[in-house]
Amino acid sequence: MGDIEEVFDLFTQDGVILKQAQASYMQFLNSLGTVYINEAKTDPRERFLEWKPNDITVDSDMQDQEWAVVNTIQKRTRTISGSLPSDYSNRLRSLRVPFRDIKSFKSSHKNRELTVYNGQGDTICIFLFQTNCDHMAGHLKKFMKVVPSKRDRNLYYVQDNTLEIQQLTKSFAELNLPTDDSGIWRLVRNFQTQPVETTFEAFSKVTTLMYKTMDKKEISDHDREALNKSITEYGSNNTTDFAGNSNDYEVVATVPELPVRPEFPRLKPLSQELWRDHMDFEGKIEDVESVKNLIFRGGICPSIRKEVWKYLLEYYPWTSTYKERQNLAENLKDEYYKMKLQWKTITKTQEDNFSDYRDRKSLIEKDVNRTDRTVEFFAGDNNKNLNTLFEILMTFVMYNFDLGYVQGMSDLLSPILQLVEDEVESFWCFVGFMKIMSSNFDIDQAGMKEQFKKLQELLAFFSPNLSNYLNEHDSANMFFCFRWLLVWFKRELSQDDVMRFWEVLWTGLPCQNFHLLIAVTILDNEKEALMANGNGFTEILKHINDLSGKLDIDTIFNKAEGVYHQLKNAEHLTDNVRAILGLPLAPSSSNSASSSIAREMSLASDACASNGSAPRCSVENVRISPDENSYERSISGSYL
Amino acid sequence: MAKTYDYLFKLLLIGDSGVGKTCVLFRFSEDAFNTTFISTIGIDFKIRTIDLDGKKIKLQIWDTAGQERFRTITTAYYRGAMGIMLVYDITNEKSFENIKNWIRNIEENASADVEKMLLGNKCELEEKRQVSKERGEQLAIEYGIKFIETSAKASIRVEEAFFTLARDIKAKMEKKLEASNPPKGGHQLRASEPQRKPPSWLSRCTLL
Numbered sequence: 014m015g016d017i018e019e020v021f022d023l024f025t026q027d028g029v030i031l032k033q034a035q036a037s038y039m040q041f042l043n044s045l046g047t048v049y050i051n052e053a054k055t056d057p058r059e060r061f062l063e064w065k066p067n068d069i070t071v072d073s074d075m076q077d078q079e080w081a082v083v084n085t086i087q088k089r090t091r092t093i094s095g096s097l098p099s100d101y102s103n104r105l106r107s108l109r110v111p112f113r114d115i116k117s118f119k120s121s122h123k124n125r126e127l128t129v130y131n132g133q134g135d136t137i138c139i140f141l142f143q144t145n146c147d148h149m150a151g152h153l154k155k156f157m158k159v160v161p162s163k164r165d166r167n168l169y170y171v172q173d174n175t176l177e178i179q180q181l182t183k184s185f186a187e188l189n190l191p192t193d194d195s196g197i198w199r200l201v202r203n204f205q206t207q208p209v210e211t212t213f214e215a216f217s218k219v220t221t222l223m224y225k226t227m228d229k230k231e232i233s234d235h236d237r238e239a240l241n242k243s244i245t246e247y248g249s250n251n252t253t254d255f256a257g258n259s260n261d262y263e264v265v266a267t268v269p270e271l272p273v274r275p276e277f278p279r280l281k282p283l284s285q286e287l288w289r290d291h292m293d294f295e296g297k298i299e300d301v302e303s304v305k306n307l308i309f310r311g312g313i314c315p316s317i318r319k320e321v322w323k324y325l326l327e328y329y330p331w332t333s334t335y336k337e338r339q340n341l342a343e344n345l346k347d348e349y350y351k352m353k354l355q356w357k358t359i360t361k362t363q364e365d366n367f368s369d370y371r372d373r374k375s376l377i378e379k380d381v382n383r384t385d386r387t388v389e390f391f392a393g394d395n396n397k398n399l400n401t402l403f404e405i406l407m408t409f410v411m412y413n414f415d416l417g418y419v420q421g422m423s424d425l426l427s428p429i430l431q432l433v434e435d436e437v438e439s440f441w442c443f444v445g446f447m448k449i450m451s452s453n454f455d456i457d458q459a460g461m462k463e464q465f466k467k468l469q470e471l472l473a474f475f476s477p478n479l480s481n482y483l484n485e486h487d488s489a490n491m492f493f494c495f496r497w498l499l500v501w502f503k504r505e506l507s508q509d510d511v512m513r514f515w516e517v518l519w520t521g522l523p524c525q526n527f528h529l530l531i532a533v534t535i536l537d538n539e540k541e542a543l544m545a546n547g548n549g550f551t552e553i554l555k556h557i558n559d560l561s562g563k564l565d566i567d568t569i570f571n572k573a574e575g576v577y578h579q580l581k582n583a584e585h586l587t588d589n590v591r592a593i594l595g596l597p598l599a600p601s602s603s604n605s606a607s608s609s610i611a612r613e614m615s616l617a618s619d620a621c622a623s624n625g626s627a628p629r630c631s632v633e634n635v636r637i638s639p640d641e642n643s644y645e646r647s648i649s650g651s652y653l
Numbered sequence: 654m655a656k657t658y659d660y661l662f663k664l665l666l667i668g669d670s671g672v673g674k675t676c677v678l679f680r681f682s683e684d685a686f687n688t689t690f691i692s693t694i695g696i697d698f699k700i701r702t703i704d705l706d707g708k709k710i711k712l713q714i715w716d717t718a719g720q721e722r723f724r725t726i727t728t729a730y731y732r733g734a735m736g737i738m739l740v741y742d743i744t745n746e747k748s749f750e751n752i753k754n755w756i757r758n759i760e761e762n763a764s765a766d767v768e769k770m771l772l773g774n775k776c777e778l779e780e781k782r783q784v785s786k787e788r789g790e791q792l793a794i795e796y797g798i799k800f801i802e803t804s805a806k807a808s809i810r811v812e813e814a815f816f817t818l819a820r821d822i823k824a825k826m827e828k829k830l831e832a833s834n835p836p837k838g839g840h841q842l843r844a845s846e847p848q849r850k851p852p853s854w855l856s857r858c859t860l861l
């Protein structure tokens with residue numbers, strides 16, 4: 014193959030990053046290049062999937078976000094015959110995979126990633142496409158005889174070669190692996206003490222077992238699907254890696270259990286007495302954390318809500334004195350009226366020549382008339398509160414013209430204005446709220462997309478069944494939660510409940526992104542209904558939209574806080590989830606690579622031992638790689 | 654199982670914020686008008702089943718938020734739409750000018766053969782009119798689509814608009830079916846749309 018050969022391109026696509034390949038390609042990982050489908054004029058003709066790096070190989074944006082794993086394990090287990098001729102590796106320039114070595118392939122991450130498998134549970138390579146892999150996958154489908162997987166519509170088996178896969182699968186599926194403390198499971202446990210030595214011993218035994226049980230019965234479609242599941246579902250959605258890249262682990266397991274969920278019954282709201290108790294003689298709040306805790310646990314008594322919100326929304330600093338607050342209020346009032354005057358005094362001509370301003374104004378006019386008109390405070394024709402709503406939003410446009418006005422903002426302001434009443438104070442409280450929420454209104458919706466991704470990761474960890482179901486039913490993007498996240502459940506709750514709900518979230522307790530745990534909690538509560546009757550994205554959206562007005566925030570808070578503790582204390586908690594919740598990442602000591610292997614192995618062992626139905630397990634779950642830590646910490650790039 | 658409908662059509666309402674999409678939909682699905690309506694956040698849909706030439710047609714009509722910014726999200730729902738109502742407000746010049754952008758948006762995100770129709774809403778507000786009926790007609794001719802002026806508030810021609818769109822889709826679909834599927838017993842709707850996975854409307858189109 015090192016000879017000069019006549020090759021012509023059947024298909025090429027550039028802008029493709031090599032994400033994973035054998036170790037010898039390490040230098041090219043994360044490089045930008047071009048993929049080809051080539052045909053060599055040999056007899057018989059041979060086709061290849063080929064990737065060549067570009068000469069300039071920097072794409073820092075991608076590199077920072079993405080992770081890379083060098084597939085070192087392949088060297089120790091089975092090599093892929095033919096995919097990497099030895100003479101090639103010396104003058105490595107391109108990655109070349111003969112079609113005959115490709116046993117299945119799969120697109121993932123919104124079709125941005127294409128993974129090619131060798132049919133033995135090994136990944137040959139992963140490509141990340143700057144656009145998408147639709148064309149590439151389309152051509153592969155055209156040039157090879159493929160069948161789609163029943164379980165994962167993004168996975169395709171190359172048909173001619175599937176028999177081998179089937180047999181291998183079956184052999185695993187049918188292994189009657191001992192469930193007692195003997196045999197390979199003792200070996201598995203030994204990983205904890207002697208990981209490396211035990212690895213090799215285990216390999217040989219598992220392999221022996223495997224081959225002994227081969228050549229049994231016909232292989233059913235179901236079993237093939239099971240293998241598929243082992244390769245793919247774990248990849249797209251599992252407990253070790255939510256980024257969806259863990260094909261080099263192949264632990265097919267019942268999901269590790271979360272700790273029991275503790276109960277957190279709601280307490281009484283923060284009372285006037287308690288609030289006063291926390292204020293010293295100058296008017297400073299003492300022990301802010303304890304105040305926030307009380308609010309987190311029970312909300313705020315309506316009688317002092319108006320006052321306390323000003324602190325929660327950073328209109329007043331917690332430690333300000335009476336005097337300081339008085340000065341602050343005066344200054345902020347001046348500032349507000351300055352900004353208000355700016356738009357109030359704009360002339361007709363100015364306005365005519367200022368389309369960005371006009372656009373913002375007309376959006377506000379339209380939305381103000383459609384904001385909470387059933388709430389008494391805003392009801393009726395010529396309601397003066399609507400005008401105040403309008404003026405505050407217009408002034409906010411002058412305060413932050415670039416952000417301007419985006420639909421949803423009037424919903425965020427309305428409860429504040431209703432409670433605080435005063436125009437100036439409402440404005441500044443709204444500004445405080447917008448500090449938390451502004452990324453929801455990004456021009457490119459990056460903030461929303463980021464949240465969908467985080468929500469997806471949390472759900473995959475907490476409720477993998479539901480998460481799998483959503484992935485398989487066109488709902489992996491979580492768009493059906495758009496309204497929830499955009500305005501923090503404002504549209505799902507009554508005005509009273511919204512107030513009780515937001516003030517709890519404003520405390521920032523018990524962790525970052527607690528509102529996403531609320532979403533996880535509600536989704537988990539609705540799990541059965543969502544997964545019923547093969548619901549697709551239409552029914553899922555409908556069900557979620559119809560929850561409006563039916564949510565009981567007290568029970569949701571109770572459970573969501575419990576969910577937080579379950580996650581925090583889960584042994585298999587990933588750094589990904591930790592990062593989302595703002596928990597400290599796991600210490601990365603020198604032996605963490607081996608301990609995480611031990612953890613994986615014990616998961617596999619638990620699963621196989623406890624699950625009577627077709628235990629599947631393969632050697633690939635043992636991976637000793639220097640990249641272990643970076644792998645675990647990795648967050649896949651934005652794929653929305 | 655009882656046969657509840659023969660066809661399921663997915664329709665979409667798009668157009669600038671405030672042109673009356675939600676009101677038009679509410680008029681059609683509930684025959685009512687509500688001035689205290691809230692603005693649409695995200696996306697939702699309503700269902701109404703109509704009779705057309707002896708066939709029961711279930712219309713699943715999707716309502717979207719209009720603001721530019723949310724398009725990356727709302728366009729995700731364009732997939733599988735068979736008919737699109739492009740709505741503008743006859744009292745708002747800008748919303749009419751933007752129809753061009755919306756059409757471009759459709760071309761980029763919806764299937765090429767989606768049936769389109771232009772609606773000039775709020776037509777009872779004659780005294781505030783900024784866009785003449787002729788201009789609406791002209792634009793529709795330019796794009797080769799049908800045009801109707803409606804009022805969700807005064808209940809003018811809203812029914813007609815949806816029935817027209819549904820009839821056109823039905824005709825187009827039946828034509829396709831015949832072409833790809835010479836007369837034979839039973840419906841073979843699969844043939845009408847070559848897709849990897851039949852979308853949900855399709856799988857439910859078959860006779861129950």
Ligand SMILES: Nc1nc2c(ncn2[C@@H]2O[C@H](COP(=O)(O)OP(=O)(O)O)[C@@H](O)[C@H]2O)c(=O)[nH]1
Pocket residue numbers: 382383668669670671672673674675676677687688690691692693719774775776777778803804805806807
């Ligand atoms: N006069 C009049 N007003 C309408 C009509 N349809 C809608 N509206 C009003 O226009 C505003 C925006 O309507 P909406 O349906 O929410 O618009 P959308 O943003 O396109 O969904 C609301 O205040 C409605 O009351 C109509 O036919 N005539």
Ligand SMILES: [Mg+2]
Pocket residue numbers: 674675676692693716717718
């Ligand atoms: Mg609307």
